[in-house]
Amino acid sequence: MKVTPPGPGKVKNIDYPEVPCQPLRNDLKVLVVEDSYLPQVALKLILPFGRIHSPHDNFALSELVVALLKEGTTNRGSREIAEVIDQWAMEYDADVYMEKTILSLKVLRRHLERAVELLSDLVRNPVFPEQELERTVTRWRSQLVSDRSDPGFLANERLFHAFYPDHPYRKVSVQPEHLDLCTREKAQELYLKWFSPQKSYLLFAGDINLEEATRLSERYFEDWEANGTGLLDFPQPDAVRSRRILLIHRPHSVQTRLLVGLRILPRTDPRMIPVRVTNQVLGGGGSSRLFMNLREDKGYTYGAYSYLKTYSKDGLLLAGASVRTDTTRESLQEIFKEMEQLGESPPEEEELQRSKSEIIGAFIRQMETPGSIGSMELVRRFLGFPEDYYRRFIPRIRAVTAEQVKETAQEFLRASRSIAVVVADRNSVEKDLQEFGTVEIYDTKGEPLSG
Amino acid sequence: MSEVRTVEFEEHYLSNGLQVILHAHGRTPLVHVSVHYRVGSSYETPGRSGFAHLFEHMMFQGSENVGKAQHGLYIDQAGGRWNASTSKDRTNYFETLPSHYLDLALWLEADRMRSLAITAENFENQRSTVIEEKKQSYDNRPYGLSYLRFDELAYSNWAYAHPIIGSVEDLENARLEDALEFHRRYYGPGNAALVISGDIDTKETLERVRQYFEDTPDRTSVNHPDLSEEDQTEEKREILKDRLAPLPAVSMGYQMGHLGSDDYYVLSLVALVVAGGDSSRFYRKLVYDQNWITSLYAGPNQYRGPELFRITFQIQEKVDPEIILAAIDEELEDIAVKGVTDAELEKARNQISSRFISRMSTVSRIGELLAHYAVLHDDVHMINRELDYFLAVTNEQIRSVAARVFDKRRRTLLLTVPEATQ
Numbered sequence: 001m002k003v004t005p006p007g008p009g010k011v012k013n014i015d016y017p018e019v020p021c022q023p024l025r026n027d028l029k030v031l032v033v034e035d036s037y038l039p040q041v042a043l044k045l046i047l048p049f050g051r052i053h054s055p056h057d058n059f060a061l062s063e064l065v066v067a068l069l070k071e072g073t074t075n076r077g078s079r080e081i082a083e084v085i086d087q088w089a090m091e092y093d094a095d096v097y098m099e100k101t102i103l104s105l106k107v108l109r110r111h112l113e114r115a116v117e118l119l120s121d122l123v124r125n126p127v128f129p130e131q132e133l134e135r136t137v138t139r140w141r142s143q144l145v146s147d148r149s150d151p152g153f154l155a156n157e158r159l160f161h162a163f164y165p166d167h168p169y170r171k172v173s174v175q176p177e178h179l180d181l182c183t184r185e186k187a188q189e190l191y192l193k194w195f196s197p198q199k200s201y202l203l204f205a206g207d208i209n210l211e212e213a214t215r216l217s218e219r220y221f222e223d224w225e226a227n228g229t230g231l232l233d234f235p236q237p238d239a240v241r242s243r244r245i246l247l248i249h250r251p252h253s254v255q256t257r258l259l260v261g262l263r264i265l266p267r268t269d270p271r272m273i274p275v276r277v278t279n280q281v282l283g284g285g286g287s288s289r290l291f292m293n294l295r296e297d298k299g300y301t302y303g304a305y306s307y308l309k310t311y312s313k314d315g316l317l318l319a320g321a322s323v324r325t326d327t328t329r330e331s332l333q334e335i336f337k338e339m340e341q342l343g344e345s346p347p348e349e350e351e352l353q354r355s356k357s358e359i360i361g362a363f364i365r366q367m368e369t370p371g372s373i374g375s376m377e378l379v380r381r382f383l384g385f386p387e388d389y390y391r392r393f394i395p396r397i398r399a400v401t402a403e404q405v406k407e408t409a410q411e412f413l414r415a416s417r418s419i420a421v422v423v424a425d426r427n428s429v430e431k432d433l434q435e436f437g438t439v440e441i442y443d444t445k446g447e448p449l450s451g
Numbered sequence: 452m453s454e455v456r457t458v459e460f461e462e463h464y465l466s467n468g469l470q471v472i473l474h475a476h477g478r479t480p481l482v483h484v485s486v487h488y489r490v491g492s493s494y495e496t497p498g499r500s501g502f503a504h505l506f507e508h509m510m511f512q513g514s515e516n517v518g519k520a521q522h523g524l525y526i527d528q529a530g531g532r533w534n535a536s537t538s539k540d541r542t543n544y545f546e547t548l549p550s551h552y553l554d555l556a557l558w559l560e561a562d563r564m565r566s567l568a569i570t571a572e573n574f575e576n577q578r579s580t581v582i583e584e585k586k587q588s589y590d591n592r593p594y595g596l597s598y599l600r601f602d603e604l605a606y607s608n609w610a611y612a613h614p615i616i617g618s619v620e621d622l623e624n625a626r627l628e629d630a631l632e633f634h635r636r637y638y639g640p641g642n643a644a645l646v647i648s649g650d651i652d653t654k655e656t657l658e659r660v661r662q663y664f665e666d667t668p669d670r671t672s673v674n675h676p677d678l679s680e681e682d683q684t685e686e687k688r689e690i691l692k693d694r695l696a697p698l699p700a701v702s703m704g705y706q707m708g709h710l711g712s713d714d715y716y717v718l719s720l721v722a723l724v725v726a727g728g729d730s731s732r733f734y735r736k737l738v739y740d741q742n743w744i745t746s747l748y749a750g751p752n753q754y755r756g757p758e759l760f761r762i763t764f765q766i767q768e769k770v771d772p773e774i775i776l777a778a779i780d781e782e783l784e785d786i787a788v789k790g791v792t793d794a795e796l797e798k799a800r801n802q803i804s805s806r807f808i809s810r811m812s813t814v815s816r817i818g819e820l821l822a823h824y825a826v827l828h829d830d831v832h833m834i835n836r837e838l839d840y841f842l843a844v845t846n847e848q849i850r851s852v853a854a855r856v857f858d859k860r861r862r863t864l865l866l867t868v869p870e871a872t873q
Contacts, residue, residue, distance in 0.1 A: 009551040010551055086731070108454070
């Protein structure tokens, strides 16, 4: 006779904190998450500049601009910048996403002003030195060779090209010929066009208050002039009408990498709340249907998951696994089957509750540090979510019903409108894949191969 | 250093030998529960490689009151996060969940400590999952095979030389009886440390721990492995061809002392001087000046037994590895003769202090640190003392340790070269 587990104690509420926002005269908005538990401050600057801003013939340029910020300013050379960062034990990161860039600098409280000054220098006075550009491009060229040996990278690239032909969202990966087109002048030009305090936010999170954050921001950022450029405008991508199977021939692969994509919704669409719950049921974690089926039941893989990639104009649900090559066909079939089944009958109550709790639990864990609360707030404001978005997040997730999950799955989890990418040695899988229809074949460089 | 918070904790032992460490930290309503078993791949015997890690998988296959894979389901239902990992020296199981679910986590850990369901079916399924994990993480990944090969080459003692993931042959030959015996020998309260960190009342929590764990009898009989390593007297070198590797790469390691030895503190600082950030010596010379290498890592791992001062990097196309090695040797010899500069030492100390501050940011990080000190240092108090060991390192120590350790005869070097696939 099994004993049932102990029930929960009394729930403790967690309040999303007030995050004050102070605009400067140049329209840069300063946000503060105050928390003096540790004597450090995380600075983050979010800019409306991403991969989509790269030119159509050079997907590398946005990333290059951001990478070169720390390689020389009108005040400091690259070595001097490196020296300042290391000497005062700062942690610098610069991440370029599809539609935004986040520069962050974590520093001990007592060196805060040095960090604010440095961040201002990097973002306002870069000079894009020729020599550093060359060095960066050479390293990048080697990195590309590495990237192209990674099945995950190849699958992702192929999928974005398939969903977004002729659309800025296809700019997820770089080709060697893009690097040939990178020049100092082009980097400078792109920088001048898009870097501006308007639509940008500067966050201080940690041992600091609004007054001091405002004072430091005024001192180091207020004379940064806005350039008047608005946001990049581009159309909604086209719909996918029928299923496609894309095979990337990667010789000598000892496993098959599968990635199945479905179009969903833009990030800020209110229907993303039920979509998130639906994704959690399908493949959001180690208790989800994909994981239970492909790993725990069949033993085809070490792990199978699904996740969401959402942007201002569109979003994708991606389901993937690295599977034993001789189970490629079965694994793909099971992924399609799990997608369809969720649209046929609503999830069990227990499964639904668990999926919601997982999302809520992850949300609570994100509220553990001032830096991660600050990041949530930056993204909320940047994307234009309503003021009470996070305060209402938990109740809105809780309110999603089993019937809503079914309807959501019916609308979005349609295997017949998916694009599936298979990365494997074609000799081991091509025949098996033909069962699903026409197989389009590519090499690892992204060039089509004949069938 | 006054900026670094002292971590307050309580340490208790139950009558069955279970070590219990409690840390109250109520800033967010979360709790982290972690069980560390003092067993890792170094406790395996030849022919039975991969067992400690395979066991990590078995621990999610159910116990007397918990069904197969239900452990994760329960934690997920509570909105928690769970995982496990295996190293050469220990295996850990942990969950972070809303604090009102503390009882659930304790009940689950106690149930699988007492009554794991080791059935033929579970065993078979997890064996094939692990074989796929090996392919995904090593066989199908660039440099994966070099990663496994390096320790085999560097260590003469099988305990640390063989891969944690094991060999496919051993995994295929593994028998159910061996799994049962492994569990009895190592998975009991007398060989474990339970850490609870987060939004808890320590007195009440200790009562709960007694309630769930105290009646679990201890049947462990631990064989601590002999980890001793012979002094190397001749450089070891090997070339490995990798069909998936895009660029040549080097892994090298110098024999040094274990975690917590003088060597460890001294060489952790040296690692920062040579490879800690863009202003470090190797980075300046090999990346900024010459553009010879792409990725770079240097430093010891955190092993209970003999460590290696590791240096790994990928080499740009058409660059001769020997030129790079010569440049590295030159820097290491310079440190062995002159030590580091005062500015470098100051910078490394700043970086270490900053890391010690940052690592206190979440209940899970603090919980794992407490367990780390309990299991690998055998002294939980080290959590509040260890920074002083780093800050006390002098330039004289740096010089003398560097002179002894950075000796080519004590070095292992593995060069991975891409193999043409067409």
